[in-house]
Amino acid sequence: MATYARSTTLDPADPAVRSGARELADRLVGDTPVEAAVRAVLDDVAHGTRVVVLRAEDELSPAKAAEVLGVTRQFVDRLCEDGVLPFRRLPGSRHRRIRVQDVVDVAAEREQRRTGADAIRATLGA
Incomplete structure (x- = not known):
């Protein structure tokens, strides 16, 4: 398994970030655990919440x-x-x-x- 560091900052105060997150969350229509987790993260960003995603082994x-x-x-x-x-x-x-x-x-x-x-x-x- 490849290990790499990825650091991306999305400013939830930025209207473009919030609307992009909202649009992407709306396109996720499945009920798989992965889709539910990604949709929850996107919903949080769309509502202006700062979200941090870390790998378990970090x-x-x-x-x-x-x-x-x-x-x-x-x-x-x-x-x-x-x-x-x-x-x-x-x-x-x-x-x-x-x-x-x-x-x-x-x-x-x-x-x-x-x-x-x-x-x-x-x-x-x-």
Whole structure:
């Protein structure tokens, strides 16, 4: 599998970008998981939302991982040290890199716990 970096910035404030995204989303009429995912991304851009698409095997710095998770970098450092968030160190350095898929997995687990806690509170009437 070829590995390459692609960086494209689409400004969702640009009316041409938004209308182009809207037109392309409208042309996707199938119900396959791929079409649904692409349509959702295009709909977000059409509505002015900034969208970032990353490959699962890409790596993030702890600061970027924290931004994705909506937590502090220090909390990400703690997750790494506690073994919750796998990471690798850059050769000859103390700097860490964390796979995007691992960040997504931790985010999903945190959301599942939050949803479960909300359900328990609702059941208990708290």
